[in-house]
Amino acid sequence: MEALTNYILKFGNLSKEQTDFIASKATSITLPKGEYFSEAGKIPRQVAFIIDGIFRLTFYNNKGEEITNYFIHGNQLAVDYENFEARLPSADNLQAVTDCELLVFSRKDWDDILNSIAGWDKIADRMYRKCLIETIEKRSPLVSEDATTRYLSFMEKFPALANRIPLSYIASYLGITQQSFSRIRRNIQ
Amino acid sequence: MEALTNYILKFGNLSKEQTDFIASKATSITLPKGEYFSEAGKIPRQVAFIIDGIFRLTFYNNKGEEITNYFIHGNQLAVDYENFEARLPSADNLQAVTDCELLVFSRKDWDDILNSIAGWDKIADRMYRKCLIETIEKRSPLVSEDATTRYLSFMEKFPALANRIPLSYIASYLGITQQSFSRIRRNIQ
């Protein structure tokens, strides 16, 4: 719970009472490996803060393959905030790659916070903006490099993740088949 | 100037006096093809609204090549807002791909608007958020497809742009050499 408070305080000053109130609205849950937190085509109904574990954000490409767009881990928000706010179906999935410990807010929890804490809308905006920018940074520089270079920059960005994520997920993040990825990894060592 | 007003009104309600005030702060300039609106390593000093013409956002990869991240055109904001706000050097370039007609706001203009119009900070936040989301949509689904598919989806996203942008810029957007791109384009027809 402290991790959540520390995270929020990066985006605005709040009193102890206020952070306690927010914490009181959070529900602690465990999401087992492989399960989906939210799914493409459905309206996001919750905001998650990842205490421990790894999520991946995925979408379906032309061929119907589920492609990993990026990974989210440790002390980050995970939500399609745009569609959570607009109450529109998401185009993406959020899936637990490992068993995950989460703090979850329902829409009602989130609204309660909004109505109780002056300036929360601005804090939420800043948090969401930060999420968007991280999304871009996690994903962006990939196309212009070959797969080996992409893998090396993945390792720089997510050094702790490589051995906790199935090879096939990393391969789809890199935009190659798992066979190609396996070969690349061998050639590097 | 009307285009700017219409754009802003999508993000919040303002009176005629207020939109006139904003318009009075805008400076109309022409940026010739090939010139840079802002450059990597420099602090962004202006916000641009593109009336007519095409920008590209670029960065330098490992090999020092200038890679096109995405294109911005017609009635859109063009600015590295994050670094404009934080007064930090940008990692990217904004370059005019064609001769561009712009409405430009200096930092002082922007601050004047912020100080004069209640709620402008929220409107600016929403505009910036929209820019970020468009960035992700313009860029994101590329790696998981082959170059031909990427080109076809580029044509869907930017149908009016293909014949106004040099082939080499499109190739770098697609993550391939211009020779490969030329070949792909031939095979499709």
Place this chain on the structure above:
DNA sequence: AAACGTTTTTACCAATTGGTAAATGGTTTA
């Protein structure tokens, strides 16, 4: 019309990646 610089196309071969299939390794279940 000629000369120039730039952009685009083409060609060739090398390197990378994909597709299919089978083999290996590890974990869970009966």
Place this chain on the structure above:
DNA sequence: TAAACCATTTACCAATTGGTAAAAACGTTT
């Protein structure tokens, strides 16, 4: 322990893309 299941590796060949170089097309200036 064996069987079943899943993830990963390897192998083979086909398809795609890169690198280098040259030719062709285009636009601009003289």
